[in-house]
């Protein structure tokens with residue numbers, strides 16, 4: 118028995134992009150169906166993670182009063198390490214602990230479910246435990262709906278928004294996303310460790326709803342990547358993100374990299390006595406602006422990770438806010454196209470224009486060269502050791518031998534790590550140009 | 554150590570890790586591997602890269618694969634360079650991995 122359903126718009130995926138697209142359409146009074154293959158929104162999703170919530174200001178005014186937050190991030194540490202050393206740049210501000218806040222730790226099964234409820238609350242329909250298995254198209258190739266694995270039922274609509282995440286088989290089927298290119302992807306593996314809230318607060322110097330966010334360079338052996346550690350209410354998320362082709366070429370098991378990190382003398386005391394709650398893994402599209410696919414086809418828009426919209430300026434991953442920003446814009450563009458009665462690629466083109474003028478593509482364009490710098494051999498393999506050695510040289514008291522001068526120390530450390538001083542200067546300048 | 558000891562945080566075995574993950578195993582194998590193609594594969598990239606460690610090399614150079622404890626991440630098809638070695642789909646709706654701390 119197959120029942121075909123017709124509506125104004127179909128959104129595939131109830132992650133942050135999909136829920137935002139569905140919310141925009143439902144608010145505009147459109148009949149919209151969200152299709153999610155998980156048993157509940159968030160069941161399939163893994164991130165670091167920290168959500169930067171300001172993107173919600175317009176969509177859900179006063180969102181911080183109701184969002185399922187674990188902790189508000191007031192401390193951000195950037196750590197560079199070698200197996201036996203580490204240098205941390207630790208920033209703290211109490212301003213981030215007050216409304217409207219900056220970043221929050223939250224778990225995806227809570228956050229994604231909350232955002233999807235905003236959409237259903239506004240009138241969107243959510244079909245969970247339903248996988249979209251392919252696109253329905255008319256003779257001209259225009260997308261007119263999706264097939265599902267619910268008794269083979271098809272959903273039909275003038276516009277489909279693919280928010281189906283990093284592997285996006287729908288965008289691939291539509292020819293928007295090329296064959297998956299491993300080099301544009303990183304693999305994240307994560308462990309969540311339980312500790313009582315009071316222990317977390319003592320170890321990290323936090324008040325009861327405050328949290329810390331650590332990004333770590335130099336913990337992934339010879340594989341380009343980085344590590345992370347985030348505090349939740351009664352658990353700690355710790356893991357690594359590594360280049361996919363180089364992980365595969367290295368023969369190193371991904372969980373071995375987490376073991377390295379959790380055994381590191383700087384990290385181990387933070388986790389001591391905890392119990393493992395969950396191990397998980399997920400891919401990240403890290404190619405950035407230069408690898409982004411076309412965002413529209415006839416009857417189809419793509420948003421979020423499906424369109425490679427994670428901003429991976431190297432160490433700092435922002436994907437959820439970009440998914441929300443792009444999903445929201447896609448939903449609004451779809452509504453405008455429905456009003457105009459033209460959901461062809463041309464009719465949907467205002468989506469791209471919107472993203473060009475808001476933070477989504479502006480930030481992506483500005484940081485398009487960041488991945489290549491942060492994942493470069495020098496930043497990955499040489500600078501952490503160089504910086505650790507410099508700090509060790511500066512802070513080690515060598516009497517009765519007199520202290521070495523700063524420049525000669527830098528020269529020596531640079532030589533030991535195979536870095537030329539002019540390269541160091543050039544990379545610093547490059548970094549300032551990209552991030553400054 | 555005894556099996557009743559609470560899960561530790563360090564020196565965790567791979568099986569202990571996987572025991573923390575919730576799977577609702579479906580009837581259909583959503584990923585299949587053609588061991589004949591794998592026999593001529595020189596990289597065996599899937600073996601070390603799969604975060605769930607589901608690809609086991611066999612003595613005759615092939616691969617033994619079990620779909621049941623899969624994260625549905627996509628790593629295997631992205632690192633595999635041999636046409637036709639893998640068929641990759643998502644599990645049927647509602648089945649497969651269920652993350653509670655993602």
Ligand SMILES: Cc1cc2nc3c(=O)[nH]c(=O)nc-3n(C[C@H](O)[C@H](O)[C@H](O)COP(=O)(O)OP(=O)(O)OC[C@H]3O[C@@H](n4cnc5c(N)ncnc54)[C@H](O)[C@@H]3O)c2cc1C
Nearest residue numbers: 130132133134154164165166167249282305421422436437
């Ligand atoms: C290890 C790691 C760390 C990260 N850290 C951070 C961080 O700290 N901060 C941050 O902002 N971002 C982070 N990110 C990135 C962030 O997770 C993503 O950018 C974000 O989840 C993208 O949202 P989305 O809605 O586009 O896709 P997703 O969140 O992937 O959602 C896609 C949804 O579509 C569903 N789906 C897929 N295919 C189908 C189908 N065929 N039928 C039905 N449903 C389908 C999925 O089940 C899923 O619910 C991290 C990512 C990883 C992997």
Ligand code: SF4
Nearest residue numbers: 591594599633635638
């Ligand atoms: S699945 Fe692909 S990478 Fe793995 S052994 Fe077979 S051919 Fe090689």
Ligand code: SF4
Nearest residue numbers: 603623624626627629
């Ligand atoms: S999808 Fe991921 S977890 Fe599943 S078999 Fe492939 S690599 Fe392993």
